[in-house]
Amino acid sequence: MSERIENILRRAPKMKAPAGLAQTLKSDIALPRASATANTPDFWAGFRRWFPGFATAALFLTCLVALGVQQRVLSNLRHERGQLEAAASERQQITEASRTGQGQAQAQAAQLAQLRKDNAEMQQLRATVAQLREQLQQLPALRAEHQRLAAQAKAMESNVSGTSNDPFAEAQDKAQRIQCVSNMKQIGLGLRMWANDHGDVMPPDFLTAQNELNSPKILACPSDSARTKRPGTWTGFTPADATYEFLTPNVSEREPPQTIITRCPIHGTVGLLDGSVHQNLGNLRTTTKNGRLTLE
Amino acid sequence: MSDLRLCERARAGDETAAAELIDLHYERIYAYLRRLSGNDADAEDLTQRTFLKVWSALASFRGHSAFSTWAHGIAHNVYVDWRRRKSVTDPQTDEWWATCVADGPSPFEDAAERELAERVYTLVNQLDEETREAIHLHYYQGLSLSETSEVLNVPTSTLKYRLREALNTLRSQTAEPKFLTGERS
Numbered sequence: 001m002s003e004r005i006e007n008i009l010r011r012a013p014k015m016k017a018p019a020g021l022a023q024t025l026k027s028d029i030a031l032p033r034a035s036a037t038a039n040t041p042d043f044w045a046g047f048r049r050w051f052p053g054f055a056t057a058a059l060f061l062t063c064l065v066a067l068g069v070q071q072r073v074l075s076n077l078r079h080e081r082g083q084l085e086a087a088a089s090e091r092q093q094i095t096e097a098s099r100t101g102q103g104q105a106q107a108q109a110a111q112l113a114q115l116r117k118d119n120a121e122m123q124q125l126r127a128t129v130a131q132l133r134e135q136l137q138q139l140p141a142l143r144a145e146h147q148r149l150a151a152q153a154k155a156m157e158s159n160v161s162g163t164s165n166d167p168f169a170e171a172q173d174k175a176q177r178i179q180c181v182s183n184m185k186q187i188g189l190g191l192r193m194w195a196n197d198h199g200d201v202m203p204p205d206f207l208t209a210q211n212e213l214n215s216p217k218i219l220a221c222p223s224d225s226a227r228t229k230r231p232g233t234w235t236g237f238t239p240a241d242a243t244y245e246f247l248t249p250n251v252s253e254r255e256p257p258q259t260i261i262t263r264c265p266i267h268g269t270v271g272l273l274d275g276s277v278h279q280n281l282g283n284l285r286t287t288t289k290n291g292r293l294t295l296e
Numbered sequence: 297m298s299d300l301r302l303c304e305r306a307r308a309g310d311e312t313a314a315a316e317l318i319d320l321h322y323e324r325i326y327a328y329l330r331r332l333s334g335n336d337a338d339a340e341d342l343t344q345r346t347f348l349k350v351w352s353a354l355a356s357f358r359g360h361s362a363f364s365t366w367a368h369g370i371a372h373n374v375y376v377d378w379r380r381r382k383s384v385t386d387p388q389t390d391e392w393w394a395t396c397v398a399d400g401p402s403p404f405e406d407a408a409e410r411e412l413a414e415r416v417y418t419l420v421n422q423l424d425e426e427t428r429e430a431i432h433l434h435y436y437q438g439l440s441l442s443e444t445s446e447v448l449n450v451p452t453s454t455l456k457y458r459l460r461e462a463l464n465t466l467r468s469q470t471a472e473p474k475f476l477t478g479e480r481s
Contacts, residue, residue: 002463005470008413009420009435015327021340025322025347029314031306032355 138288145286152268176222180267181277183218187244187262188271190214192253200253202261206242210234219244223266247293248273260286260293270295299363307354318347321364325371328437332375332429342378346371365443368433372447412470419466427462430455 159173190212194203203209206219213219216234219242220227227243239246248261257274264270269279270286272295278284286293299320305313325346330339349370357366420431426448433444434455445455 002467004412005416005463005466006435008409008416009431010438011413012331012417012436015323015330015339017323017326017343018336018340021326021343022318022322024340025318025344026311026315028344028348029311029318030348030351031309031311031314032352 141288149268152265156266173223177267177269177279179222180264180269181279183221184244184262184264184269184271184277185275186218187213188275188277191246191261192273192275195253202248202251202253204249205239206246207234207237207239210237216241221264221266251292255292256289256294258294258296260295263293300359303354303357303359303363306351307357314351317350317363321367322347324364324437325367328368328371328432329375331432331436333378338378342371342374345378346374349374361443361446365439365446368437368439368443369447369449372429372433415470416466419469420462423462423465427458430458431462434459 187206190209191202193212194209195201206213206216210216215232216230216237217228217232220230221243222228224243227241230241243264243266245263245265246261247263248255248259251259251261253273255273257272259273260270261273262271267279268281269277270281271277278295281295284295287296288294299317302313302317302320306317322343326339326343329342329346330336333339333342346367350367353370357363420428423431429448430444433439433447434441439447441452441455445452448455
Protein backbone atom coordinates (compact mmCIF):
# COMPACT_ATOMS: atom_id res chain seq x y z
CA MET A 1 0.00 0.00 0.00
CA SER A 2 2.86 2.33 0.82
CA GLU A 3 4.41 1.76 -2.58
CA ARG A 4 1.10 2.46 -4.22
CA ILE A 5 0.71 5.72 -2.33
CA GLU A 6 4.27 6.64 -3.17
CA ASN A 7 3.62 6.01 -6.85
CA ILE A 8 0.55 8.21 -6.68
CA LEU A 9 2.54 10.94 -5.01
CA ARG A 10 5.29 10.74 -7.62
CA ARG A 11 2.67 10.99 -10.38
CA ALA A 12 1.22 14.20 -9.04
CA PRO A 13 -0.28 16.48 -11.72
CA LYS A 14 2.17 18.74 -13.48
CA MET A 15 1.66 22.42 -13.05
CA LYS A 16 1.90 24.34 -16.26
CA ALA A 17 3.36 27.77 -15.87
CA PRO A 18 1.30 30.60 -17.26
CA ALA A 19 2.30 32.10 -20.54
CA GLY A 20 4.47 35.12 -20.29
CA LEU A 21 5.94 34.21 -16.90
CA ALA A 22 9.28 33.34 -18.40
CA GLN A 23 9.39 36.64 -20.23
CA THR A 24 8.49 38.48 -17.03
CA LEU A 25 11.22 36.71 -15.12
CA LYS A 26 13.78 37.50 -17.78
CA SER A 27 12.81 41.11 -17.77
CA ASP A 28 13.33 41.17 -14.01
CA ILE A 29 16.90 39.88 -14.23
CA ALA A 30 19.03 42.15 -12.06
CA LEU A 31 22.53 40.74 -11.98
CA PRO A 32 25.19 42.29 -9.74
CA ARG A 33 27.90 44.38 -11.39
CA ALA A 34 30.42 42.33 -13.25
CA SER A 35 33.51 43.74 -11.57
CA ALA A 36 32.32 43.05 -8.09
CA THR A 37 30.98 39.65 -8.97
CA ALA A 38 34.12 38.75 -10.85
CA ASN A 39 36.64 39.67 -8.21
CA THR A 40 34.98 38.40 -5.07
CA PRO A 41 34.48 34.78 -6.13
CA ASP A 42 37.98 34.61 -7.54
CA PHE A 43 39.38 35.86 -4.28
CA TRP A 44 37.34 33.42 -2.23
CA ALA A 45 38.09 30.62 -4.66
CA GLY A 46 41.78 31.32 -4.35
CA PHE A 47 41.46 31.59 -0.63
CA ARG A 48 39.67 28.22 -0.44
CA ARG A 49 42.26 26.68 -2.73
CA TRP A 50 45.24 27.88 -0.77
CA PHE A 51 43.70 27.77 2.69
CA PRO A 52 45.12 24.32 3.61
CA GLY A 53 48.58 25.45 2.60
CA PHE A 54 48.22 28.73 4.44
CA ALA A 55 46.93 26.97 7.52
CA THR A 56 49.78 24.47 7.50
CA ALA A 57 52.34 27.22 6.99
CA ALA A 58 50.78 29.31 9.75
CA LEU A 59 50.80 26.32 12.07
CA PHE A 60 54.42 25.61 11.22
CA LEU A 61 55.40 29.23 11.79
CA THR A 62 53.48 29.26 15.07
CA CYS A 63 55.32 26.15 16.19
CA LEU A 64 58.62 27.71 15.19
CA VAL A 65 57.83 30.89 17.09
CA ALA A 66 56.71 28.90 20.13
CA LEU A 67 59.87 26.79 19.92
CA GLY A 68 61.99 29.92 19.67
CA VAL A 69 60.23 31.50 22.62
CA GLN A 70 60.69 28.32 24.64
CA GLN A 71 64.38 28.18 23.73
CA ARG A 72 64.80 31.80 24.75
CA VAL A 73 62.98 31.24 28.02
CA LEU A 74 65.07 28.12 28.63
CA SER A 75 68.25 30.05 27.90
CA ASN A 76 67.19 32.81 30.29
CA LEU A 77 66.39 30.26 32.97
CA ARG A 78 69.77 28.61 32.53
CA HIS A 79 71.47 31.99 32.74
CA GLU A 80 69.54 32.83 35.90
CA ARG A 81 70.39 29.44 37.37
CA GLY A 82 74.08 30.09 36.68
CA GLN A 83 73.84 33.49 38.34
CA LEU A 84 72.08 31.99 41.34
CA GLU A 85 74.71 29.28 41.66
CA ALA A 86 77.48 31.89 41.48
CA ALA A 87 75.68 33.99 44.09
CA ALA A 88 75.30 30.95 46.34
CA SER A 89 79.00 30.14 45.98
CA GLU A 90 79.93 33.72 46.77
CA ARG A 91 77.65 33.71 49.76
CA GLN A 92 79.27 30.51 51.00
CA GLN A 93 82.70 32.10 50.63
CA ILE A 94 81.52 35.16 52.52
CA THR A 95 80.16 32.92 55.25
CA GLU A 96 83.45 31.07 55.53
CA ALA A 97 85.36 34.37 55.59
CA SER A 98 83.01 35.62 58.27
CA ARG A 99 83.67 32.48 60.31
CA THR A 100 87.42 32.96 59.89
CA GLY A 101 87.05 36.61 60.91
CA GLN A 102 85.10 35.57 63.97
CA GLY A 103 87.88 33.14 64.91
CA GLN A 104 90.47 35.87 64.48
CA ALA A 105 88.36 38.27 66.52
CA GLN A 106 88.07 35.70 69.29
CA ALA A 107 91.82 35.15 69.20
CA GLN A 108 92.40 38.89 69.33
CA ALA A 109 89.97 39.20 72.23
CA ALA A 110 91.80 36.44 74.08
CA GLN A 111 95.08 38.13 73.33
CA LEU A 112 93.71 41.45 74.58
CA ALA A 113 92.51 39.81 77.79
CA GLN A 114 95.93 38.28 78.25
CA LEU A 115 97.52 41.71 77.68
CA ARG A 116 95.21 43.25 80.27
CA LYS A 117 96.08 40.52 82.70
CA ASP A 118 99.80 41.06 82.02
CA ASN A 119 99.32 44.79 82.47
CA ALA A 120 97.66 44.22 85.85
CA GLU A 121 100.53 41.97 86.87
CA MET A 122 102.94 44.64 85.66
CA GLN A 123 101.21 47.27 87.80
CA GLN A 124 101.36 44.93 90.77
CA LEU A 125 105.05 44.29 90.17
CA ARG A 126 105.68 48.04 89.90
CA ALA A 127 103.95 48.56 93.25
CA THR A 128 106.06 45.79 94.74
CA VAL A 129 109.21 47.36 93.30
CA ALA A 130 108.25 50.76 94.76
CA GLN A 131 107.68 49.14 98.14
CA LEU A 132 111.00 47.36 97.92
CA ARG A 133 112.74 50.61 96.99
CA GLU A 134 111.18 52.29 100.04
CA GLN A 135 112.37 49.45 102.24
CA LEU A 136 115.79 49.72 100.56
CA GLN A 137 115.96 53.40 101.54
CA GLN A 138 115.28 52.38 105.20
CA LEU A 139 118.01 49.77 105.04
CA PRO A 140 120.92 52.01 106.31
CA ALA A 141 118.88 53.17 109.34
CA LEU A 142 117.98 49.57 110.10
CA ARG A 143 121.60 48.54 109.81
CA ALA A 144 122.66 51.30 112.22
CA GLU A 145 119.94 50.23 114.64
CA HIS A 146 121.06 46.66 114.29
CA GLN A 147 124.68 47.55 115.02
CA ARG A 148 123.67 49.62 118.04
CA LEU A 149 121.51 46.82 119.41
CA ALA A 150 124.23 44.33 118.74
CA ALA A 151 126.66 46.52 120.70
CA GLN A 152 124.24 46.84 123.58
CA ALA A 153 123.65 43.10 123.60
CA LYS A 154 127.38 42.53 123.63
CA ALA A 155 127.79 44.97 126.54
CA MET A 156 125.00 43.28 128.44
CA GLU A 157 126.52 39.88 127.81
CA SER A 158 129.82 41.15 129.12
CA ASN A 159 128.07 42.50 132.21
CA VAL A 160 126.12 39.32 132.65
CA SER A 161 129.13 37.12 132.09
CA GLY A 162 131.03 39.27 134.62
CA THR A 163 128.38 38.80 137.36
CA SER A 164 127.03 35.47 136.37
CA ASN A 165 128.57 33.88 139.35
CA ASP A 166 127.21 36.50 141.72
CA PRO A 167 123.63 35.67 142.86
CA PHE A 168 123.25 39.10 144.44
CA ALA A 169 124.23 40.78 141.22
CA GLU A 170 121.50 38.88 139.33
CA ALA A 171 118.89 39.87 141.88
CA GLN A 172 120.07 43.45 141.71
CA ASP A 173 119.91 43.41 137.93
CA LYS A 174 116.41 41.95 138.00
CA ALA A 175 115.27 44.59 140.48
CA GLN A 176 116.79 47.29 138.30
CA ARG A 177 114.97 45.94 135.25
CA ILE A 178 111.68 45.99 137.14
CA GLN A 179 112.39 49.51 138.30
CA CYS A 180 113.23 50.45 134.71
CA VAL A 181 109.86 49.12 133.48
CA SER A 182 108.12 51.00 136.27
CA ASN A 183 109.93 54.21 135.31
CA MET A 184 108.95 53.84 131.66
CA LYS A 185 105.30 53.21 132.58
CA GLN A 186 105.25 56.38 134.65
CA ILE A 187 106.93 58.31 131.84
CA GLY A 188 104.39 56.98 129.25
CA LEU A 189 101.47 57.84 131.50
CA GLY A 190 102.81 61.36 132.12
CA LEU A 191 103.42 62.01 128.42
CA ARG A 192 99.90 60.85 127.48
CA MET A 193 98.39 63.01 130.22
CA TRP A 194 100.31 66.01 128.84
CA ALA A 195 99.06 65.16 125.32
CA ASN A 196 95.45 64.97 126.51
CA ASP A 197 95.79 68.49 127.82
CA HIS A 198 97.48 69.78 124.66
CA GLY A 199 95.41 68.58 121.68
CA ASP A 200 96.56 64.95 121.73
CA VAL A 201 100.08 65.98 120.73
CA MET A 202 103.18 64.73 122.55
CA PRO A 203 105.51 67.32 124.21
CA PRO A 204 108.69 68.38 122.47
CA ASP A 205 110.82 66.98 125.35
CA PHE A 206 110.69 65.57 128.89
CA LEU A 207 111.27 68.94 130.51
CA THR A 208 108.11 70.43 128.97
CA ALA A 209 106.03 67.70 130.63
CA GLN A 210 107.74 68.08 134.05
CA ASN A 211 104.40 68.73 135.79
CA GLU A 212 103.02 65.32 134.66
CA LEU A 213 106.29 63.44 135.34
CA ASN A 214 106.47 64.47 139.07
CA SER A 215 110.22 63.83 139.60
CA PRO A 216 113.21 63.75 137.23
CA LYS A 217 114.41 60.59 139.03
CA ILE A 218 112.08 58.44 136.92
CA LEU A 219 113.97 59.61 133.80
CA ALA A 220 117.09 57.76 134.92
CA CYS A 221 117.35 54.00 134.52
CA PRO A 222 118.44 52.30 137.81
CA SER A 223 121.20 50.57 135.89
CA ASP A 224 122.53 53.98 134.74
CA SER A 225 124.65 54.67 137.82
CA ALA A 226 125.95 57.99 136.44
CA ARG A 227 122.47 59.54 136.17
CA THR A 228 120.94 58.05 139.27
CA LYS A 229 123.16 60.23 141.43
CA ARG A 230 121.57 63.41 140.05
CA PRO A 231 119.41 65.48 142.53
CA GLY A 232 115.65 64.85 142.27
CA THR A 233 114.68 68.42 141.24
CA TRP A 234 114.00 69.96 137.83
CA THR A 235 116.37 72.78 138.49
CA GLY A 236 119.23 72.56 136.07
CA PHE A 237 117.77 69.52 134.31
CA THR A 238 118.87 69.03 130.73
CA PRO A 239 117.78 66.36 128.22
CA ALA A 240 121.18 64.77 128.62
CA ASP A 241 120.32 63.98 132.25
CA ALA A 242 117.68 61.47 131.06
CA THR A 243 118.66 57.85 130.40
CA TYR A 244 115.55 57.09 128.33
CA GLU A 245 115.16 58.18 124.72
CA PHE A 246 112.10 60.22 123.81
CA LEU A 247 111.36 59.05 120.20
CA THR A 248 108.11 60.87 119.41
CA PRO A 249 108.42 64.55 120.27
CA ASN A 250 105.47 66.63 118.91
CA VAL A 251 103.80 63.50 117.49
CA SER A 252 100.02 63.11 117.45
CA GLU A 253 98.55 60.64 119.84
CA ARG A 254 96.38 59.31 116.94
CA GLU A 255 99.42 57.48 115.53
CA PRO A 256 99.27 53.66 115.63
CA PRO A 257 99.20 52.36 119.22
CA GLN A 258 102.26 50.19 118.54
CA THR A 259 104.36 53.30 117.92
CA ILE A 260 107.39 53.33 120.25
CA ILE A 261 107.57 56.58 122.17
CA THR A 262 110.31 55.77 124.75
CA ARG A 263 113.23 53.35 124.88
CA CYS A 264 115.74 52.30 127.42
CA PRO A 265 119.15 52.01 125.73
CA ILE A 266 120.45 49.83 128.56
CA HIS A 267 117.76 47.19 128.86
CA GLY A 268 116.12 47.59 125.43
CA THR A 269 112.82 48.15 127.10
CA VAL A 270 110.33 50.09 124.93
CA GLY A 271 107.22 52.04 125.86
CA LEU A 272 104.37 52.19 123.33
CA LEU A 273 101.83 54.87 122.55
CA ASP A 274 99.02 52.76 124.03
CA GLY A 275 100.81 52.92 127.46
CA SER A 276 102.21 49.40 127.51
CA VAL A 277 105.88 48.62 128.19
CA HIS A 278 107.71 45.64 126.70
CA GLN A 279 110.96 44.47 128.29
CA ASN A 280 111.54 41.12 126.63
CA LEU A 281 110.54 41.55 122.95
CA GLY A 282 110.62 37.78 122.14
CA ASN A 283 109.25 37.33 118.61
CA LEU A 284 108.35 41.02 118.37
CA ARG A 285 110.54 43.23 116.23
CA THR A 286 110.82 46.90 115.59
CA THR A 287 110.12 48.36 112.15
CA THR A 288 110.11 51.88 110.76
CA LYS A 289 106.84 53.19 109.27
CA ASN A 290 106.56 56.76 108.10
CA GLY A 291 109.77 57.57 109.88
CA ARG A 292 108.63 56.17 113.29
CA LEU A 293 109.60 52.98 115.06
CA THR A 294 106.77 50.58 115.72
CA LEU A 295 106.63 47.25 117.45
CA GLU A 296 105.20 44.33 115.48
CA MET B 297 26.11 23.93 -20.80
CA SER B 298 25.98 22.95 -17.17
CA ASP B 299 24.15 24.92 -14.50
CA LEU B 300 27.46 25.71 -12.78
CA ARG B 301 28.94 27.24 -15.89
CA LEU B 302 25.77 29.23 -16.50
CA CYS B 303 25.95 30.50 -12.93
CA GLU B 304 29.55 31.59 -13.36
CA ARG B 305 28.62 33.46 -16.49
CA ALA B 306 25.60 35.04 -14.81
CA ARG B 307 27.86 36.13 -11.92
CA ALA B 308 30.06 37.74 -14.51
CA GLY B 309 27.04 39.72 -15.69
CA ASP B 310 25.91 37.58 -18.60
CA GLU B 311 22.12 38.03 -18.75
CA THR B 312 21.88 35.42 -21.51
CA ALA B 313 23.14 32.83 -19.09
CA ALA B 314 20.64 34.05 -16.51
CA ALA B 315 17.86 33.74 -19.08
CA GLU B 316 18.97 30.20 -19.83
CA LEU B 317 18.81 29.38 -16.11
CA ILE B 318 15.27 30.75 -16.03
CA ASP B 319 14.25 28.61 -18.99
CA LEU B 320 15.68 25.54 -17.33
CA HIS B 321 14.17 25.90 -13.88
CA TYR B 322 11.25 28.36 -13.70
CA GLU B 323 8.56 25.79 -14.44
CA ARG B 324 9.58 23.52 -11.57
CA ILE B 325 9.86 26.44 -9.20
CA TYR B 326 6.50 27.70 -10.32
CA ALA B 327 4.91 24.25 -9.89
CA TYR B 328 6.36 23.94 -6.40
CA LEU B 329 5.05 27.33 -5.36
CA ARG B 330 1.76 26.79 -7.16
CA ARG B 331 1.00 23.64 -5.23
CA LEU B 332 1.93 25.30 -1.95
CA SER B 333 0.27 28.69 -2.49
CA GLY B 334 -2.91 27.37 -4.08
CA ASN B 335 -3.47 30.00 -6.78
CA ASP B 336 -1.80 31.25 -9.92
CA ALA B 337 -1.40 34.86 -8.93
CA ASP B 338 0.45 34.12 -5.72
CA ALA B 339 2.49 31.47 -7.43
CA GLU B 340 3.59 33.92 -10.14
CA ASP B 341 4.42 36.54 -7.55
CA LEU B 342 6.37 34.08 -5.43
CA THR B 343 8.23 32.83 -8.49
CA GLN B 344 9.28 36.37 -9.38
CA ARG B 345 10.45 36.98 -5.79
CA THR B 346 12.34 33.71 -5.85
CA PHE B 347 14.32 34.57 -8.97
CA LEU B 348 15.01 38.10 -7.75
CA LYS B 349 16.57 36.58 -4.65
CA VAL B 350 18.44 34.10 -6.85
CA TRP B 351 20.12 36.93 -8.76
CA SER B 352 20.95 38.91 -5.64
CA ALA B 353 22.36 35.85 -3.90
CA LEU B 354 24.08 34.38 -6.93
CA ALA B 355 27.50 35.47 -5.67
CA SER B 356 27.07 33.27 -2.60
CA PHE B 357 26.31 30.15 -4.63
CA ARG B 358 29.28 27.87 -4.04
CA GLY B 359 28.28 25.00 -6.26
CA HIS B 360 28.26 22.47 -3.45
CA SER B 361 24.75 21.44 -4.49
CA ALA B 362 22.84 21.55 -7.75
CA PHE B 363 21.47 24.90 -8.87
CA SER B 364 17.99 23.41 -8.80
CA THR B 365 18.35 22.41 -5.16
CA TRP B 366 19.72 25.83 -4.26
CA ALA B 367 16.83 27.55 -6.08
CA HIS B 368 14.31 25.28 -4.35
CA GLY B 369 15.83 26.35 -1.02
CA ILE B 370 15.32 30.00 -1.92
CA ALA B 371 11.77 29.28 -3.06
CA HIS B 372 11.09 27.47 0.20
CA ASN B 373 12.28 30.48 2.22
CA VAL B 374 10.25 32.87 0.06
CA TYR B 375 7.18 30.74 0.56
CA VAL B 376 7.71 30.52 4.33
CA ASP B 377 8.05 34.29 4.58
CA TRP B 378 4.99 34.83 2.43
CA ARG B 379 2.98 32.30 4.39
CA ARG B 380 4.02 33.82 7.69
CA ARG B 381 2.92 37.27 6.56
CA LYS B 382 -0.38 36.15 5.05
CA SER B 383 -1.18 33.50 7.69
CA VAL B 384 -2.36 31.12 5.02
CA THR B 385 -3.66 27.89 6.51
CA ASP B 386 -5.36 25.86 3.79
CA PRO B 387 -4.50 27.10 0.35
CA GLN B 388 -6.00 24.30 -1.69
CA THR B 389 -9.41 22.76 -1.68
CA ASP B 390 -10.54 19.30 -2.60
CA GLU B 391 -12.20 20.64 -5.70
CA TRP B 392 -9.02 22.20 -6.93
CA TRP B 393 -7.16 18.88 -6.72
CA ALA B 394 -10.05 17.11 -8.34
CA THR B 395 -10.06 19.61 -11.15
CA CYS B 396 -6.35 19.43 -11.36
CA VAL B 397 -6.42 15.66 -11.72
CA ALA B 398 -9.38 15.58 -14.09
CA ASP B 399 -8.33 18.41 -16.37
CA GLY B 400 -4.72 17.59 -16.87
CA PRO B 401 -3.19 14.73 -18.75
CA SER B 402 -3.99 12.16 -16.12
CA PRO B 403 -1.53 9.35 -15.54
CA PHE B 404 -4.20 7.31 -13.82
CA GLU B 405 -5.79 4.66 -15.93
CA ASP B 406 -9.06 4.03 -14.22
CA ALA B 407 -11.51 5.88 -12.09
CA ALA B 408 -10.59 4.02 -8.92
CA GLU B 409 -6.98 5.00 -9.24
CA ARG B 410 -7.99 8.55 -9.95
CA GLU B 411 -10.29 8.58 -6.92
CA LEU B 412 -7.49 7.29 -4.73
CA ALA B 413 -5.14 9.96 -6.07
CA GLU B 414 -7.65 12.69 -5.33
CA ARG B 415 -8.03 11.34 -1.83
CA VAL B 416 -4.24 11.12 -1.27
CA TYR B 417 -3.56 14.62 -2.58
CA THR B 418 -6.31 16.00 -0.38
CA LEU B 419 -4.92 14.22 2.64
CA VAL B 420 -1.43 15.54 1.88
CA ASN B 421 -2.72 19.08 2.07
CA GLN B 422 -4.17 18.30 5.48
CA LEU B 423 -0.81 17.25 6.90
CA ASP B 424 1.20 19.59 9.06
CA GLU B 425 3.39 22.17 7.36
CA GLU B 426 6.77 20.45 7.72
CA THR B 427 5.49 17.07 6.55
CA ARG B 428 3.60 18.58 3.64
CA GLU B 429 6.66 20.46 2.40
CA ALA B 430 8.72 17.28 2.62
CA ILE B 431 6.10 15.48 0.47
CA HIS B 432 6.04 18.29 -2.05
CA LEU B 433 9.79 18.47 -2.48
CA HIS B 434 10.59 14.78 -2.45
CA TYR B 435 7.61 13.35 -4.33
CA TYR B 436 6.04 16.19 -6.32
CA GLN B 437 9.27 18.01 -7.25
CA GLY B 438 11.34 14.85 -7.50
CA LEU B 439 14.23 15.96 -5.32
CA SER B 440 16.34 13.30 -3.70
CA LEU B 441 16.38 12.77 0.04
CA SER B 442 19.65 14.63 0.45
CA GLU B 443 18.47 17.50 -1.73
CA THR B 444 15.19 17.72 0.13
CA SER B 445 16.92 17.70 3.52
CA GLU B 446 19.24 20.43 2.27
CA VAL B 447 16.33 22.60 1.12
CA LEU B 448 14.48 22.13 4.40
CA ASN B 449 17.71 22.42 6.34
CA VAL B 450 17.05 19.28 8.38
CA PRO B 451 19.05 16.04 8.73
CA THR B 452 18.25 13.24 6.31
CA SER B 453 17.18 11.00 9.17
CA THR B 454 14.61 13.59 10.25
CA LEU B 455 13.34 13.83 6.70
CA LYS B 456 13.00 10.05 6.47
CA TYR B 457 11.08 9.99 9.72
CA ARG B 458 8.73 12.68 8.52
CA LEU B 459 8.11 10.88 5.22
CA ARG B 460 7.54 7.55 6.94
CA GLU B 461 5.07 9.11 9.33
CA ALA B 462 3.32 10.80 6.42
CA LEU B 463 3.01 7.54 4.49
CA ASN B 464 1.66 5.78 7.58
CA THR B 465 -0.93 8.50 7.99
CA LEU B 466 -1.95 8.38 4.35
CA ARG B 467 -2.14 4.59 4.40
CA SER B 468 -4.24 4.50 7.54
CA GLN B 469 -6.65 7.10 6.23
CA THR B 470 -7.01 5.48 2.83
CA ALA B 471 -7.19 1.91 4.09
CA GLU B 472 -10.74 1.09 2.85
CA PRO B 473 -11.41 -2.17 1.07
CA LYS B 474 -12.28 -0.48 -2.16
CA PHE B 475 -8.94 1.29 -2.14
CA LEU B 476 -6.96 -1.74 -1.10
CA THR B 477 -8.58 -4.05 -3.65
CA GLY B 478 -9.12 -1.49 -6.36
CA GLU B 479 -12.74 -2.69 -6.69
CA ARG B 480 -15.50 -0.20 -7.37
CA SER B 481 -18.44 -0.10 -5.02
